[in-house]
Amino acid sequence: MSLILKTGSGLFAGIVAGGLGFAFWPHVEPSLVAMRPAVEKPVFVTAAAPAQPTATTPAPSPIVTQAQPVPDPTAVSKLAAALASTPAPSPAATKPVVVAKANDPAKAADAAKTSAPSEATSKLCAEGLVALASGDISGARAFLEPAAEAGDGRALMVLGDTYDPSTLTRMGAVGLRGDAARARDYYARALALGFVAARQRLAALDTQGN
Amino acid sequence: MMTTHFADNFRLMNMCVTRPAGRAEVKGAPARLPQRKLRSGVGAAACAAALALWPGPVTAAEQAPAGMVSYDHPVFHNGHRVLWHGSWRAKKAGASEKSTKDSQDAATGAPASNETANPQDANSKSQNDTGKQTGAATKPAPPAIVNHEFVLLADSEDPNATQMAVELVNALKSSGLKAHAWAWRASPAALAKAVTSDAGDMAIVAMDAFAADPNGAETEARAPILARLADEPLAVVAAKSVASVGDLNGRPVSFGMADGSAGASAQTFFAKLGVQPKVVREPLTASLADLAAGKLDAIVVAGGGSKALSNLGKGGKFHIVSIPWATNWRFGYAPARLTAKDFPNLIGADEKVETLATPMALVAVDAAPEGARATRYAPVVSALYEKFDALLAPNGDPKWREVNLAANANWPRARAVQDWIAHNSGQSNPALENFRSIAHTVAQAGAGPEARDADTLYQSFMQWRGDGQ
Numbered sequence: 031m032s033l034i035l036k037t038g039s040g041l042f043a044g045i046v047a048g049g050l051g052f053a054f055w056p057h058v059e060p061s062l063v064a065m066r067p068a069v070e071k072p073v074f075v076t077a078a079a080p081a082q083p084t085a086t087t088p089a090p091s092p093i094v095t096q097a098q099p100v101p102d103p104t105a106v107s108k109l110a111a112a113l114a115s116t117p118a119p120s121p122a123a124t125k126p127v128v129v130a131k132a133n134d135p136a137k138a139a140d141a142a143k144t145s146a147p148s149e150a151t152s153k154l155c156a157e158g159l160v161a162l163a164s165g166d167i168s169g170a171r172a173f174l175e176p177a178a179e180a181g182d183g184r185a186l187m188v189l190g191d192t193y194d195p196s197t198l199t200r201m202g203a204v205g206l207r208g209d210a211a212r213a214r215d216y217y218a219r220a221l222a223l224g225f226v227a228a229r230q231r232l233a234a235l236d237t238q239g240n
Numbered sequence: 241m242m243t244t245h246f247a248d249n250f251r252l253m254n255m256c257v258t259r260p261a262g263r264a265e266v267k268g269a270p271a272r273l274p275q276r277k278l279r280s281g282v283g284a285a286a287c288a289a290a291l292a293l294w295p296g297p298v299t300a301a302e303q304a305p306a307g308m309v310s311y312d313h314p315v316f317h318n319g320h321r322v323l324w325h326g327s328w329r330a331k332k333a334g335a336s337e338k339s340t341k342d343s344q345d346a347a348t349g350a351p352a353s354n355e356t357a358n359p360q361d362a363n364s365k366s367q368n369d370t371g372k373q374t375g376a377a378t379k380p381a382p383p384a385i386v387n388h389e390f391v392l393l394a395d396s397e398d399p400n401a402t403q404m405a406v407e408l409v410n411a412l413k414s415s416g417l418k419a420h421a422w423a424w425r426a427s428p429a430a431l432a433k434a435v436t437s438d439a440g441d442m443a444i445v446a447m448d449a450f451a452a453d454p455n456g457a458e459t460e461a462r463a464p465i466l467a468r469l470a471d472e473p474l475a476v477v478a479a480k481s482v483a484s485v486g487d488l489n490g491r492p493v494s495f496g497m498a499d500g501s502a503g504a505s506a507q508t509f510f511a512k513l514g515v516q517p518k519v520v521r522e523p524l525t526a527s528l529a530d531l532a533a534g535k536l537d538a539i540v541v542a543g544g545g546s547k548a549l550s551n552l553g554k555g556g557k558f559h560i561v562s563i564p565w566a567t568n569w570r571f572g573y574a575p576a577r578l579t580a581k582d583f584p585n586l587i588g589a590d591e592k593v594e595t596l597a598t599p600m601a602l603v604a605v606d607a608a609p610e611g612a613r614a615t616r617y618a619p620v621v622s623a624l625y626e627k628f629d630a631l632l633a634p635n636g637d638p639k640w641r642e643v644n645l646a647a648n649a650n651w652p653r654a655r656a657v658q659d660w661i662a663h664n665s666g667q668s669n670p671a672l673e674n675f676r677s678i679a680h681t682v683a684q685a686g687a688g689p690e691a692r693d694a695d696t697l698y699q700s701f702m703q704w705r706g707d708g709q
Contacts, residue, residue, distance in 0.1 A: 149691040154565075154575075156682070156689035159697035161574070163679030165647035168470050172574040172597060176565070184698045191705060201672070202665055204645040205628040227702065 147182040155185045167192050167206055178216070183223035190216030190231060196238060210235055388616060389418035393434060393443040393605070395501040396423035397524050400472055400543035401444040401600070403637045408602070411630050415623035426501035428453035435462045435606045441616070442466065443605055446542065447651060448572035448598040449504035452511070463603040464654040466617065467624060470642035471597035473576040474505055476561040477531065477552070477586065478538035485515055485561055491537040493517035494527035502542035505598050509563075509573065524548050531558070542598070544582050553585040560586050560593045573598060601649060609655040621656040625664075671704035 147155065158173035171192050177185035191197040193216065195208030214235055221228035390412065394405035405421040412419040424430065426445045432455055434440050443463070450456035476485060476493075495503035498521045510517060520527070520536060525548055530536040532552065538561065541549065552558055560583055565575040576597035580587045587593055604620075607613045624645070631640040646661060653661075678700050682693045689697070 147694075152691035152694040153689065156691065156694040156697055159694070159701055160679045160683045160689050162701070163676045163697075164649070164683075165644050166468065166599075166649075167644045167647070168642035169574050169599065172471060172576060176575060184694065188698070188701065191701075197705065198644075200669070202646050204625060204661075204664075205632075205640075206644040207632065207641065227706070 147177070147184070148180065151177045151180040151182045151185075154180075155182050155188075158185065159188060162188065162192065165201065165203065167198070167203060178219075181223075183220050183225045186216050186220035186223065187225050187228060187231075190214075190220060190228065194231065194235070196234060210238075387418065388441075389420070390442060390620060391440040392419060392421045393424035393426070393440040394421055395426035395444070395542075397496050397541075398426065398444075398472070398501050398543035400637065400639055401426065401501070404469070404639060405444055407631055407636055407640070408624070411627065412620065412623050414630060415619075415627055417619055417623060425497065425499035427499045427504035428456055428459055429504075430499045431463055431603070431605070432459045435459060438606060440605050442620070443603050444469065445601055445603055446472065446501045446505050446598045447601050447649065449501075449508045450651075451572055452508045453504075460651050462608050462611075463605055464607055464609065464652040464657075465601050465649055466604050466621065466654050466657055467602045467643065467645050468647040468649045469600035469602055470639045471574050471576065472543050472600050472639075473578055473582070473595050473597045474502065474509070474563075475541050475544075475578060475583065475595060476538050476563065477541060477549070477558055477583075478561050479531075479557055480559050482538060482561055485510070485513055485563055488517045488538055488561075489515050491517055492520050492535065494520045494522055494530065494536050494539040496527065496540065496542075497521060497523050502540050505542060506540040509596060528552055549583065550585060553583075558586055560595065562593050563595045565594060565596075599649065601651060603651075604654045604656075607654055609652070609658075614655040617654055617656040618659070621654070621660050625657075625660055669704065671700075675700040675704045 154173045154177040158170045158177065161167075161173060162170035171189060174185040174189045174192070178189055190213045193209040193213035195210060195213075197213075198206055198208050214232060217228040217231045217235075221232070392405050392409055394401040396402065402421070402423070409419045409421045422440060424434075424440070424443065426443065428445075428450050431443055431445055434443060445463075450460055453459070476488075478488070482488060493506075495506040497503065503521065507519075517538070520530075522530070524539070524541065527536060527539040528548060531539055560578055573596045576595050578587060578593045578595055580589050580591065604614075604617050607617055628640075628643075628645060631637075646665075675697075679697060682689045682697065
């Protein structure tokens with residue numbers, strides 16, 4: 031009996047000692063070295079394309095839109111001159127930097143000369159619009175900015191929308207904040223290129239107090 | 241706690257690490273004995289093993305012994321996984337038997353045990369309780385809120401990702417959740433390992449390399465998106481004698497550490513360029529030393545500049561190699577520009593360098609919509625989506641200000657995100673849906689959007705945007 035008790039207590043003491051030893055074993059963070067590449071030479075394959083939806087043709091719109099206005103330097107100059115002589119609708123619309131760009135007839139005419147987009151610019155614009163449609167606003171800006179710099183007025187308009195708080199809200203953006211000042215800047219530059227829809231956007235920004 | 245310093249990030253991430261002490265909390269379950277965190281997860285496991293062998297009157301099925309904690313995460317020792325799911329969750333067989341017995345008890349009206357060992361048990365127990373109170377025909381109770389500690393994995397060589405991980409962990413903590421960040425590697429292979437080994441709950445990954453990975457689609461399905469993050473620029477740092485990426489053909493280029501995010505992206509875009517450098521895998525610090533010593537011709541870095549790069553290029557020997565945007569870059573990349581703000585030592589004050597940006601995402605690890613873990617992420621999504629403004633603080637990472645949480649990606653969405661968006665999105669607008677439908681069709685066609693598509697897309701966008709004005 032005593033032998034059993036001795037054996038039992040010895041076994042218990044051993045287990046407890048072992049447990050305590052493990053208990054105070056210093057913890058080491060997972061070693062990054064242990065992570066080995068599973069694929070040393072990855073094979074590049076084309077990702078399977080998801081099922082394509084049926085192509086949809088846009089319904090005729092009652093609203094007049096300007097897809098790609100034909101730049102007429104004379105008309106743009108007249109427009110710019112008219113803008114220069116037209117009283118500002120509100121104090122907000124007379125923000126110095128933006129209005130200077132929009133109201134300078136020489137600059138407007140120069141910009142109009144460069145507003146015929148090249149194929150590469152149009153492709154960037156299309157990429158930006160595709161990104162925008164998926165809600166990837168910052169990705170859309172990355173495509174649209176170089177297109178806008180190349181003189182694509184469509185890109186300027188859409189860039190304005192990517193910063194317009196009203197557009198972002200209506201698109202259902204979550205977390206992303208607008209920037210009315212930047213939206214205003216892009217709209218004004220688009221307006222200078224003859225994209226008259228930008229005037230509505232600017233007026234809406236004024237109405238909303240942005 | 242906020243800093244842009246990579247080394248500080250790494251330190252902060254380690255500071256954020258606390259020993260997991262999650263336990264299930266189920267309404268109606270009796271309070272457990274006071275619990276005490278042990279110093280080491282291994283210690284807890286060892287004590288559990290010792291007590292399990294002790295032939296005394298303690299029955300673990302009744303209640304957790306004092307001083308014991310359950311472990312929801314793997315525990316590593318010297319790089320080896322020594323404990324998988326912890327002492328209590330490891331009793332799967334017993335738990336299943338008990339769950340079956342509880343179900344039988346509920347069906348026969350017999351009292352069920354109140355012990356809950358893991359989230360799955362918690363849910364089944366909660367449903368059993370509801371069944372007892374309102375009858376078996378009533379609708380099941382909502383999933384129990386589990387006091388789980390979330391592990392967020394971020395690539396240790398990506399300063400943007402590590403910074404965002406630290407800030408996200410802090411935001412989750414401020415919402416009452418338990419979370420910590422771990423330095424990790426973010427390649428597709430590393431994420432696949434994380435998915436199969438339960439090494440974490442969330443991860444920040446670069447999405448571009450998954451399209452080229454043979455198992456990418458499978459990994460994406462098991463690691464659905466919680467949030468699409470802002471694109472991150474890639475930079476090829478080289479001696480000024482290297483004028484273009486094509487010059488690096490056959491020359492030694494460091495892709496960073498094995499299984500790293502930058503390396504996976506570099507593999508992908510070098511392959512798309514048709515350039516085959518002699519790939520070297522080593523840490524960033526070693527790469528920089530080798531570049532300075534002339535042993536390497538270039539290195540690829542992700543996530544903008546880091547402190548490790550701040551001492552490089554002061555002598556004017558190095559620069560960022562320009563990668564002009566090309567039409568075949570789509571399906572994973574966007575154009576980006578780097579300035580002196582990103583790399584003050586490598587880019588002139590008025591200079592802009594064209595490069596590529598790779599899309600980033602926050603994904604839920606092993607959370608396929610039909611899986612048991614999918615429900616775990618509801619509190620994370622709630623905290624992230626409803627208190628996102630906390631991440632937009634002026635001293636936070638500016639990348640958060642480019643995030644639209646509702647953005648779609650060519651990647652499955654986590655169930656908790658689907659639920660949140662379905663619950664919070666407004667009425668759909670036919671014109672907006674039309675614009676999206678056209679964009680989707682164009683994006684999926686052949687080589688993607690062409691120049692001729694710009695007008696169609698613009699018209700449909702303006703048609704929608706004109707609505708309501």
